[in-house]
Structure formats: C-alpha cells, structure tokens
Amino acid sequence: MDKKPTVAILSLTCCEGCQVAIFDLGERFLEFLTKVNIGDFRLAEELPDVKKYDIAIVEGTAITKEQLRRLKIVRKKSKILIALGACACVGGPQEIKDYRGNKNQLIRIVYPNVRGIDNPNIKSVKELVKVDFEIPGCPINKEEFFRIINELIAGKKPIIEQKPVCEECIRKNKMCFLLLGKPCLGAITLAGCGAICPANNFPCDGCRGPRKGIKLEAMKRALKFKAHMRDDEIEMVMERFGEKNEYIKASKKI
Amino acid sequence: MKIRIDHIAKIEGHASFTADIIRGDVKGARIKIEDGARLFEGILRGRKDEELPEIVSRICGVCPVVHNLTAHKALEKAYGIQLDETSIILRKLMMLGQLINSHALHLFFFSLADFFGYKSDLQLINAYPEKTHDAVKIRDIGNRIVEAIGGRSVHPVTPVLGGFRKAPDSAKLKELLTDCKKIMPLVLRLGDLFNQLKYPAFHRETTFVSLTNSEEYAVYGGKVKAGKLIFGPKEFLSLVKEFQGPDMVAKRTKFAGNTYMVGALARLHNNFEKLNPEAKKLLVKSGLEFPCYNPFYNILAQAIELLHCFEESITLLELLTIGEVKISEPKIENRTGEGIDAIEAPRGTLFYDVKVKDGIIRDLNIVTPTVQNIANLEADLEEFEHIEGFKGLKKEERIDRIKMLIRAYDPCVTCSVH
Numbered sequence: 001m002d003k004k005p006t007v008a009i010l011s012l013t014c015c016e017g018c019q020v021a022i023f024d025l026g027e028r029f030l031e032f033l034t035k036v037n038i039g040d041f042r043l044a045e046e047l048p049d050v051k052k053y054d055i056a057i058v059e060g061t062a063i064t065k066e067q068l069r070r071l072k073i074v075r076k077k078s079k080i081l082i083a084l085g086a087c088a089c090v091g092g093p094q095e096i097k098d099y100r101g102n103k104n105q106l107i108r109i110v111y112p113n114v115r116g117i118d119n120p121n122i123k124s125v126k127e128l129v130k131v132d133f134e135i136p137g138c139p140i141n142k143e144e145f146f147r148i149i150n151e152l153i154a155g156k157k158p159i160i161e162q163k164p165v166c167e168e169c170i171r172k173n174k175m176c177f178l179l180l181g182k183p184c185l186g187a188i189t190l191a192g193c194g195a196i197c198p199a200n201n202f203p204c205d206g207c208r209g210p211r212k213g214i215k216l217e218a219m220k221r222a223l224k225f226k227a228h229m230r231d232d233e234i235e236m237v238m239e240r241f242g243e244k245n246e247y248i249k250a251s252k253k254i
Numbered sequence: 255m256k257i258r259i260d261h262i263a264k265i266e267g268h269a270s271f272t273a274d275i276i277r278g279d280v281k282g283a284r285i286k287i288e289d290g291a292r293l294f295e296g297i298l299r300g301r302k303d304e305e306l307p308e309i310v311s312r313i314c315g316v317c318p319v320v321h322n323l324t325a326h327k328a329l330e331k332a333y334g335i336q337l338d339e340t341s342i343i344l345r346k347l348m349m350l351g352q353l354i355n356s357h358a359l360h361l362f363f364f365s366l367a368d369f370f371g372y373k374s375d376l377q378l379i380n381a382y383p384e385k386t387h388d389a390v391k392i393r394d395i396g397n398r399i400v401e402a403i404g405g406r407s408v409h410p411v412t413p414v415l416g417g418f419r420k421a422p423d424s425a426k427l428k429e430l431l432t433d434c435k436k437i438m439p440l441v442l443r444l445g446d447l448f449n450q451l452k453y454p455a456f457h458r459e460t461t462f463v464s465l466t467n468s469e470e471y472a473v474y475g476g477k478v479k480a481g482k483l484i485f486g487p488k489e490f491l492s493l494v495k496e497f498q499g500p501d502m503v504a505k506r507t508k509f510a511g512n513t514y515m516v517g518a519l520a521r522l523h524n525n526f527e528k529l530n531p532e533a534k535k536l537l538v539k540s541g542l543e544f545p546c547y548n549p550f551y552n553i554l555a556q557a558i559e560l561l562h563c564f565e566e567s568i569t570l571l572e573l574l575t576i577g578e579v580k581i582s583e584p585k586i587e588n589r590t591g592e593g594i595d596a597i598e599a600p601r602g603t604l605f606y607d608v609k610v611k612d613g614i615i616r617d618l619n620i621v622t623p624t625v626q627n628i629a630n631l632e633a634d635l636e637e638f639e640h641i642e643g644f645k646g647l648k649k650e651e652r653i654d655r656i657k658m659l660i661r662a663y664d665p666c667v668t669c670s671v672h
Contacts, residue, residue, distance in 0.1 A: 013290035016266060016668055017315020017408040023359065024397055024407060026390045033376060044363055045374030046263035063290020093312045094292040106296040116501035117291050139315065139408040200405030200412050201419035205308070236301060240309065 005054035005153055008039035010074060012067045012125075014060030014092060017139040018085035019043055025142050032146075035153065053077050055152060058125055059084040061092055064118045068128065075129040080152060083125040084145075086138035090209045091242025095122035099239045122242060133158065138207035138241055141193050160192050162211045165204050169195035177203045183227045183237050188214040188247065209243045210250035217251075261288070262657055264364040264375075266316050267667025271656065273635065283635035285628055285660070287504040287667055294672040295618045303329055303589060303613050304415065310606075310620070311409045314669045316359065318409045319352035319400055320599035321620075321669075326413055327475070328606035332593030333415070333586055340579060341417045344403050346474045347570050348410065349597070350563045351399030353473065355407070356600035357518070357556045357563075358393035360664045361448065362386070365553050368658040369451050385447065388440040392560070395430070395437055399567060402426045416584040424578060431571040434564060438532075441564050445536045448557035453550040454655065455642035458634055460547060461512060462520035463490075463626070465598050471528040471562060472521070473598045479524045480509060488594040491605050494621065504670035506629040507621065513630040516602025516623045517664065518555035519546070530565035533558050549634055550662045556600075589613035599623050601666050624670040631663050 011019060022029060023043075038045060039053040056078035062068040075081055083089050097103045098121050107119045125131050133152070135145055144160070151158040165186035166172050177184035177198060184203035186195065190211040197204050223229045223237070238244045259271040268288035274281045294313055298306060307325040311318040323345055330337070337345075362385075367378045379386045397407040403422045404410025412419045466484065467476030478490040485493070490509075498505040508514075522529075523544050526537060536558050542551060594607045602623030609617040638644065641655055 011268075013292065013671075014668075015312050015315035015318070017312070017318060020315045020359075021408050023363075024394075026394050027387070030379065030386065030390060033379070038374070038376065042261065042263045043266075044264065045376065047373050061290070063292070064288065066288065067290065093294070093297065093309055094290070096297040096309075097293050100297060100300070103293075106293055107291065109296040109299065110291070110293050111498055111503075113498050113500050113502070117503050119291060119293075138312065139406075196406055197411050202405070202411040233302075236305075240305070 004035065004037050006039040006050060006052065007036045008053040008056045008074070008078070009041045009043070010056060010058050011042075012058065012060030012071065012088070013063040013094065014085065014087040016043075016059065018059045021139045021142045022145060025146060028146060032149070051077065053079070055080045055082065055149075057082045057084050057149075058088055060087045061094060061122050061124065062128060063094065063120065063122070071125065071129055080132045081129065082133045082135060083131045084135050085140050086136060086207050086209070086241045086243075088125045089134045089136045090246050091122045091124050092138070093241060095242025096239055098122055098242075099235070099244060124242070136190060136208040137193055141196075144192050160190065162213075163191045164211055165189045165191045165193065165195050165198070165208070167191055168193070169198045171198045178222055178226050181227050183223055183229060185219070185237065187222070188216065188219045205240055206238065206243055207241050209241070210247050212250055214247065214251050216247050257653065257656070259653055259657060262660055264367075265661060265665050265667060266314070266669075267665075267671070269665065269667045271635070271660065275639070278639065280636050280639055283632050283638070285632060285635075285665075287502070287671055289503065289667055289671045291503050291671060295620060298615050298618050301615055303610050303615060306608065306615060306618070307413065313620070313672045314666060315408050316356055316666060317352060317599050317601070317669065319348050319404065320597050320604050322410055322413055323348065323474075324595060324597040324604050324606045325608070326415060327595035327597065328593040328608045329415055329610065330593065331595050332591035332608060332610055333588050334591070335416045335584060335586065337416060338582055340581060342474070343570055343573060344418060344422070344579070344581075345413065347567060347574075348400055348403050348413075349473045350567045350570070351396045351403070353563045353600050354396030354399070354560060354567070355393050356396075357560045358389055358396060360600075361444070361553065361556055361560065362389035364664070365661055368654070368661060371654075385444070388444060391437055392441055392444060395434060395564075398430060398433075402430060414583055415586060416582075418581040419583065421579045421581040424575065427571055427579070428575050431568065431575055434568050434571065438564055438568075441561055442532065445557050445561050448554050449536060449540050451554075453548065453554065454658070456548050456550060456634070456640060456659070458547055458637055460630055460633075461509065461514040462523040463509065463514045463516050464521040464524045464603055465596060466524050467528075471525050471530070471566070475595070475597065478596065478603065480514065487596040487605060491594055491607060491621065496621065496625070504628060504667070505625050507626045508629060513633045514626065515549065515630045516626050517552055518559050519549065519552040520602060521598060522555040522558060529558070530562045532565055533562035536561055549631075549659065552662050552664065556664070601664050601669070602626060620672050622666070622669040622672060624666045627663055627665065628670065631660065631665070634659065
C-alpha cells in the first residue's frame with residue numbers, strides 16, 4: 001500500500017479484551033496510529049465514518065440483527081477483513097449455549113422477560129462473511145497482532161505457522177501437563193501464544209482453536225486415559241471457546 | 255422533540271440513548287444496550303467450579319481481574335476456604351493494577367477529550383503529546399502489575415481457589431517497585447490536570463454504595479456501605495431488586511426501591527478518610543466536599559483514586575520484596591455450598607452469588623457495577639436539562655453534554671450484558 005492505509009477497529013458482542021490488548025501495546029500503538037488513517041475506532045473517536053477501509057479488524061460475534069447488518073456493510077467496505085480473537089474466529093464462550101441443549105430455555109434462566117432479545121446460534125465471523133485473515137486467541141497475543149498488522153500494511157502476506165502449542169511450551173517432556181494427568185489441549189491447539197498458560201501452571205484450554213490436521217480421537221483418548229476424564233467432561237472442555245465444531249473440521253483436513 | 259444518540263463512542267461496549275423533551279421537560283430517558291446476550295449465568299450451570307473464574311473473566315476485557323477474583327472469593331466463601339496473607343496481598347495488588355489500567359484508560363482516552371471539545375483522541379494526542387505519553391506510561395504500570403502476578407494482563411491465569419498457581423518473579427516485583435516510584439510524579443501531574451478541569455454543575459441526590467473496611471480504603475473486600483447503613487454483602491444483595499423489562503438486554507437494580515450509584519465517586523464519598531496521603535492532598539486541593547451529588551465528579555474521583563492506587567501499590571510491593579514470595583494451593587475437601595461476595599471493580603461494587611453442589615455449579619447470579627448504575631444514570635438523564643448552561647446550548651452541543659454525562663459514569667456495557 002503506497003499511501004497511508006485506512007484502518008478500522010470494530011467490535012461486535014464480546015468482552016473487547018482484544019481491543020484492550022491492542023491498547024496495551026502502549027507507545028507502539030501510538031506510533032502505529034501515526035502510520036495509518038483511522039476509518040472507525042469507536043473506543044477512541046466519534047468522527048463520522050469513512051466510505052472505504054483498507055483493513056477492517058473485527059472482534060466479537062454478531063449476536064443482534066443490527067450487528068449482523070453492520071458486519072455485512074463492513075465487509076463490503078473493506079479490502080481486507082481480519083477476524084480478531086477467539087469470539088470472531090471460533091465463536092467464543094457465548095457459543096457454549098449452542099452445545100448445552102435448549103438455548104431458548106437457557107435464556108429464561110437469565111432473563112425473566114425474553115421479548116426483544118436476540119438469541120441466535122452463535123457463528124464465527126467467517127461463517128457469516130468472507131474473512132481474509134484470522135488472529136486467534138483469548139485474548140490475542142498482542143505481539144503476534146503487531147507483527148501481522150505491520151506485515152499487512154507493508155503489503156506482505158502474514159503467516160501463522162501451523163504447529164501445536166506444545167512446541168512453544170516450557171513444560172514439554174518431563175513436566176507435560178497431560179502426562180501429569182491434567183486436561184491440557186496444547187497438542188491440538190494452534191501455537192503462537194508462546195504457551196503462556198502452561199508457563200503459568202495453567203493447562204492450555206484451546207482458546208486459539210485447532211491447528212490443521214489434528215488427531216482429535218487421539219486427543220480424546222489421551223484426555224480419557226491420562227487425565228481420567230469422562231466423555232462429557234471432555235466435550236465441555238472442548239466447547240469453552242466455541243471451538244468444538246472447529247476441532248471436528250480441523251481433524252478432517254489432513 | 256426527540257433526542258436520539260446512536261452508538262455512544264468511547265465507552266466499553268455498545269449503547270445508544272433516547273429521550274423525549276416535552277415542554278422543556280425530559281421524559282423517558284433510556285440507555286439502550288446494543289450488545290448481544292451472552293448468557294454467562296446460564297452457560298455456567300452444570301460446569302465445574304474451577305471453570306467459573308476462567309470463563310467469567312471473559313465477561314469483560316477491561317476488568318477481567320475483578321470477575322476472576324470475585325468468582326474465586328464467592329467460591330471460597332461457599333467452601334469456607336481461608337487465604338494466607340501473601341495470597342491476599344497478591345490479589346490486592348492485582349486489583350490495584352486493574353484499577354490503574356482501567357482508570358487511566360477512562361480518564362485520558364475516554365473522558366478528557368470531552369473537556370476540550372475534541373471528537374477524536376488523535377486530536378487530543380496531537381495537542382498534548384507529553385500528557386499522552388504520561389497516560390500511556392501510567393496505564394502500562396497497571397498492566398505490568400497484573401501481568402507480573404496474574405501471568406497475563408487480559409484474562410489472568412494464576413489465581414486459583416485458595417491461592418495462586420505460581421509465585422511472581424521477585425526480580426519483576428523489584429523492577430515494578432522502582433518503576434512505580436519513578437512514575438509517581440507523572441501521576442501527580444495527571445491528578446493536577448484533572449483537578450484543573452471545569453466540571454459542569456449538576457445536582458441530583460442519590461445513595462452512594464461501596465464496600466467499606468476499617469483497615470484500609472476498601473478495594474478487595476469489606477462490608478457494604480449504602481448511605482449511612484452498613485450490611486454484609488449477602489444481606490445487601492438480598493435488599494437489591496434486579497428488574498428487566500422487554501427489550502432490555504441489561505438488567506437494572508434498585509436498593510430499597512431507589513436508584514443508587516456505585517463507582518469511584520461512591521467509594522470516595524464513603525471512604526475518603528482512608529485515602530493515602532498524596533491522594534488525600536489532591537482531594538483537599540480540589541475543594542471537593544461530601545456529600546457531592548454531581549456525577550461529573552466521578553472523573554475527578556477516579557484521578558484521586560489513581561494516585562491512591564499508586565501509593566498503595568508501592569506499599570504492597572515493598573512488603574513483597576522483603577523476602578521470597580511463597581505461595582500455596584490448599585487442598586479442598588468440601589465443594590458444596592453457597593457463597594456471596596463482592597469486590598470494588600473500577601466502575602463500582604461487583605457481586606457474585608454462586609451455589610455449588612459437589613463441585614458443580616447449580617446457580618449463579620452476577621450483579622455488575624454498570625447494572626447497578628444504569629437506573630441511576632437514567633434518573634440523572636431525566637434531569638439533564640438542569641446541567642449547568644444547558645438551556646443556552648445548541649442541539650449538537652446539548653448532545654455532547656449528554657454524552658459527557660454518560661461517559662462520566664464510565665459505563666461498562668460489556669459487563670452489564672453477561
């Protein structure tokens with residue numbers, strides 16, 4: 001891109017923690033802002049919207065009809081659309097309800113008055129519009145984001161290497177959580193986070209979604225026999241970020 | 255005449271505002287939440303207790319620490335788990351880090367532009383480059399505190415039932431202590447900046463609710479002070495009525511039939527005597543007197559708290575850097591019970607009520623600060639024509655003033671829709 005690219009940072013329904021992670025780049029984010037034109041960035045401005053975006057960064061999932069309408073408009077306006085974070089990439093925790101039986105009963109637990117509250121099945125952004133690039137994680141790894149966005153602005157095609165979290169894990173071999181009987185999803189999860197959870201004594205919970213060509217059945221067997229989990233417990237772990245359907249897809253693409 | 259503001263910018267989450275003005279009087283002022291329902295209270299039923307703090311962190315990316323820790327506290331209360339002193343200090347520090355990063359974000363990046371009439375932070379950044387760098391450096395300390403103890407600043411991972419999974423690195427804590435002291439003059443400068451701003455006059459009496467604690471400025475725990483009355487968290491919550499009408503994706507609350515306000519101004523109001531020295535000095539300098547029923551001063555209250563949090567962080571870091579930090583993770587025998595507890599989130603008191611049987615969550619109720627504040631904010635907005643100088647303003651300027659009032663509350667729409 002020759003001139004300053006126009007970048008929009010938008011959010012649908014989510015915790016907005018991925019935008020916060022971008023803010024957390026601090027001084028580097030301030031410098032980044034000088035290299036681009038801001039198309040839309042509601043967290044920091046309220047200027048009138050522009051007609052076209054070179055890059056739209058979208059976090060969250062479209063739950064309300066208005067958000068779905070807006071997502072489709074954003075897609076039309078954008079040359080490149082990036083899905084940011086677990087919600088946008090795999091559905092996020094809000095997708096748990098789709099795996100838990102009757103969502104129309106579930107909503108009544110929370111709301112006495114359900115009229116006018118949208119309760120659709122949760123879809124990741126790529127299930128609704130074409131996505132050019134995905135930056136996974138809950139939250140995103142801000143360093144990875146910074147690399148990717150700079151590569152895109154420089155006209156390069158960024159790549160997230162297809163390898164498991166285990167390859168980045170300081171606990172691999174002797175201290176492996178799975179071997180110690182803990183429910184760790186590192187083996188089937190896409191690396192790029194620096195295995196930050198296992199480094200903090202927390203088993204990988206798969207927030208970045210699956211890498212391609214996983215052996216799902218082998219993972220399930222390991223959870224069953226190493227971590228002594230029942231089938232329903234395994235299912236629950238795999239749906240935390242809405243990624244369960246993605247695991248099934250990823251295990252077919254070998 | 256109808257007033258409508260679509261997509262209020264510079265707040266956490268999505269909301270719009272509508273009201274009618276009938277013969278100069280505001281009617282039906284309503285904040286409409288534009289985020290989708292995520293049903294956290296529903297999806298957690300039937301899941302394991304240890305998943306609760308992890309999943310509820312995802313309610314809010316600006317204040318994940320408070321959801322994580324309040325969930326832990328409620329479970330610990332249900333199970334009768336006592337924490338050791340070190341774990342409590344570490345959790346308090348995480349809270350201070352959370353308050354610092356959230357307040358710095360709201361003060362500088364969400365609120366300040368309103369006082370200068372800027373429509374974008376980029377204008378603010380260009381006009382005040384030095385102040386911007388100060389704000390970024392201050393906020394960064396908050397992030398680093400949470401990261402050093404929690405393992406990650408957004409959605410921390412180290413807290414566990416009864417303690418921590420991992421001890422923070424001593425070298426990192428020492429470095430943080432040095433940097434907190436180094437950044438302190440910047441915080442004082444930012445405090446002065448917010449003290450010199452002109453806050454629009456506005457007055458509507460309400461009840462201020464916050465935690466209170468005889469030992470310290472309550473952040474991590476204490477009893478609930480509502481006006482002049484003091485309750486335990488459980489007792490208070492039993493007097494709070496949550497209500498929700500059609501099309502309302504965020505609930506509202508009333509206490510004893512009335513709206514009430516939580517957040518920095520409420521905390522300052524209830525606990526200003528417990529502020530650290532520099533924060534107290536700024537309060538005295540500001541001339542702010544209590545009771546102060548002007549929600550615009552919630553902004554100044556946050557600036558005073560920011561100073562307090564830095565002073566408090568320095569005190570706690572000094573304690574932690576005397577020797578090695580040793581952590582423990584207790585064995586839990588009983589996993590059945592009900593626990594209700596609260597914390598002071600950046601935007602006010604956050605309550606969790608959880609019922610568990612044999613380690614499986616049976617019922618969960620979360621009452622967030624913004625859920626408690628919306629009814630009070632709407633009641634304020636019913637009287638927005640009484641904001642100082644409002645009558646002389648043009649329509650666009652009036653809308654700006656209304657947005658400024660909404661932003662002064664620092665609403666977290668994301669939290670309100672859980």
